[in-house]
Amino acid sequence: MCESSNGGEVCLYDASNTTGRVYDTLYSKPTYSGTYYGTNVGIDNTVxxxxxxxxxxxxxxxxxxxxxxxxxGQAGGTKENWGDLSEANSWSSHCFSSNSTCPY
Incomplete structure (x- = not known):
């Protein structure tokens, strides 16, 4: 989990400072329908x-x-703590800028 450092992976955490339960994916996700690994806690609106x-x-x-x-947006190779934003816990999808369906 969250082991790749050579491209295409984003890791989602339910706690600040990239701690807590984790979910990682190699792909853009138009909707968060999964759960954090080893739990039944949904990732939608909890990141x-x-x-x-x-x-x-x-x-x-x-x-x-x-x-x-x-x-x-989040730059390549960086960690981001979204907890200081009023939008914290409201992420429901993500896409890599290299994805042709990404609006950016």
């Missing part, structure tokens, strides 16, 4: 921090499914 493991590609997080609502 507090993220780690973009792709060193070269921006990833954009969206407030609603299908890349809609407020969208904020």
């Amino acid at each position: 507090n921090s993220t780690w973009n493991r792709d060193p070269d590609t921006y990833v954009y997080f969206w407030q609603f499914a299908n890349y809609s609502g407020l969208g904020l």
Whole structure:
């Protein structure tokens, strides 16, 4: 989990500072329908921090499914604590800027 550092992976955490329960994916997700690993806790609207493991590609997080609502970007290779935003816990989808269906 969250082991790749050579591209295409983003890790989602339910706590700040990239701690707590984790979910990672190698792909853009138009809707968060999964659960954190080893739990039955849904990831939709529970993400507090993220780690973009792709060193070269921006990833954009969206407030609603299908890349809609407020969208904020995160640079490649960085960790982000979204807990200070009023939108914290409201992410419902994400896409890598390299994905042709990404609105950015």
